[in-house]
Amino acid sequence: MxxxxxxxxxxxxxxxxxxxxxxxxxxxxxxxxxxxxKPSIVFDLLVRLREKYDRLIIGISLLTYMLAxxxxxxxxxxxxxxxxxxxxxxxxxxxxxxxxxxxxxxxxGFKYTVIGEGEETxxxxxxxxxxxxxxxxxxxxxxxxxxxxxxxxxxxPVNLDDxxxxxxxxxxxxxxxxxxxxxxxxxxxxxxxxxxxSLRHRSIxxxxxxxxxxxxxxLRDIRFxxxxxxxxxxxxxxxxxxxxxxxxxxxxxxxxxxxxxxxRIFYGTFPSEVRPEHLTREAARLLRKYVxxxxxxxxxxxxxxxxxxxxxxKHTIEDVYNAVENAVRYGFIPDxxxxxxxxxxxxxxxxxxxxxxxxxxxxxxxxxxxxxxxxPGTPYAYAEPGRVPGWVKKKLSRIIGMGKAYGQWIxxxxxxxxxxxxxxxxxxxxxxxx
Numbered sequence: 001m002x003x004x005x006x007x008x009x010x011x012x013x014x015x016x017x018x019x020x021x022x023x024x025x026x027x028x029x030x031x032x033x034x035x036x037x038k039p040s041i042v043f044d045l046l047v048r049l050r051e052k053y054d055r056l057i058i059g060i061s062l063l064t065y066m067l068a069x070x071x072x073x074x075x076x077x078x079x080x081x082x083x084x085x086x087x088x089x090x091x092x093x094x095x096x097x098x099x100x101x102x103x104x105x106x107x108x109g110f111k112y113t114v115i116g117e118g119e120e121t122x123x124x125x126x127x128x129x130x131x132x133x134x135x136x137x138x139x140x141x142x143x144x145x146x147x148x149x150x151x152x153x154x155x156x157p158v159n160l161d162d163x164x165x166x167x168x169x170x171x172x173x174x175x176x177x178x179x180x181x182x183x184x185x186x187x188x189x190x191x192x193x194x195x196x197x198s199l200r201h202r203s204i205x206x207x208x209x210x211x212x213x214x215x216x217x218x219l220r221d222i223r224f225x226x227x228x229x230x231x232x233x234x235x236x237x238x239x240x241x242x243x244x245x246x247x248x249x250x251x252x253x254x255x256x257x258x259x260x261x262x263x264r265i266f267y268g269t270f271p272s273e274v275r276p277e278h279l280t281r282e283a284a285r286l287l288r289k290y291v292x293x294x295x296x297x298x299x300x301x302x303x304x305x306x307x308x309x310x311x312x313x314k315h316t317i318e319d320v321y322n323a324v325e326n327a328v329r330y331g332f333i334p335d336x337x338x339x340x341x342x343x344x345x346x347x348x349x350x351x352x353x354x355x356x357x358x359x360x361x362x363x364x365x366x367x368x369x370x371x372x373x374x375x376p377g378t379p380y381a382y383a384e385p386g387r388v389p390g391w392v393k394k395k396l397s398r399i400i401g402m403g404k405a406y407g408q409w410i411x412x413x414x415x416x417x418x419x420x421x422x423x424x425x426x427x428x429x430x431x432x433x434x
Contacts, residue, residue, distance in 0.1 A: 004031040004055040004130040009039050014061040016174045023167035028123035046086045055129055061094035064375050068418035080109030093118045095190045099377020101142035102149055103429040113142040119163045120155055160202040168213040175223035175271055176210055178202045182227045186312045187379040191227055199234050204249050215261045222265050229268045230278035241278045243286055250290040264292035273297035276323035277315045284326040296332045298323050301339045303356025304349035317356050324365045334365040341372040341386020354395050361404045369407035373416050385416030
């Protein structure tokens, strides 16, 4: 077995996934795992590590909008163009690499791209390289063979209970991922297309187990990662929330950590949200019983039922009104997400959206504004970038001025255009069906 070091480049955007990857690499490999939070030091670090290790591997998780940063894009391409000279193997994973493996390999220059979930694939690759084996035997990879892309085959979705949510032994903590996957497949979102259409859940015992390490370190706030907090425990084609399981989870956490350690539960807020049709009066009452968060994040995305159906949301604007009413009734401030510039959006859709926003504001909601980004790996990967008409901007600016709306929507409009520019330059390449 050769001496191998793995450098994981940790950015603010990918800190949770890198923490989880660090945990599995520590446990599943004999390599030395170094987490680097300042990418600028990597080049000097590689030179020093070259004297100690036979194999050097760099891993990075990519989000599409990270490439819209010219300095980051230049850093990545420089790193990969010098990989041979530095004698380092570069590996990319995450939503962008999964959605655009060809661009990640041919345009960005990575040696390997991890497709989908990395908990099994990346440790397997590290161990195979360390032992001198054939990386092409590792499932879940895209690479280049004889100038052509080569896919080694998909892996089955992982069982969350098999992997720690963070490396507590390194005193690195983050919200606990309790659910992965999404059955809805909204056309603008990468989640279903990266993690699958079936929901998978971390067991309550497992969640409690890892929460205990947080309590032992004196951490106070307990947060969770989920595409829909009220979908916890759902299986297969189930759509109605199983509130008895949500309550079992929250009551266990409350009894063992809130009552005994004065910790606080944050559920249905960042980094998770709630589908509006799931926030029934009963669900809101249940959350009020256990959680400390004042806000609940709801995904509306548009006020047009026609457009909601077109993008695959599978709920109505009336569901959003009901959810906001239920949230306010139980003392929550609903933060409602809206996306402007969605493919197929018409002036009539926009007028309905503005009316819905005004109604929600009058009901006590705040509006979180977004602009559509054409993300690789989604059905809308090659749609036109989201734009917000001037007349809509004026109306939104008035609502923002009232303190009832917020968000990085102006910045996202520029990001959307930059992603389209990268696509036109061939840095982002056509989506692949696996």
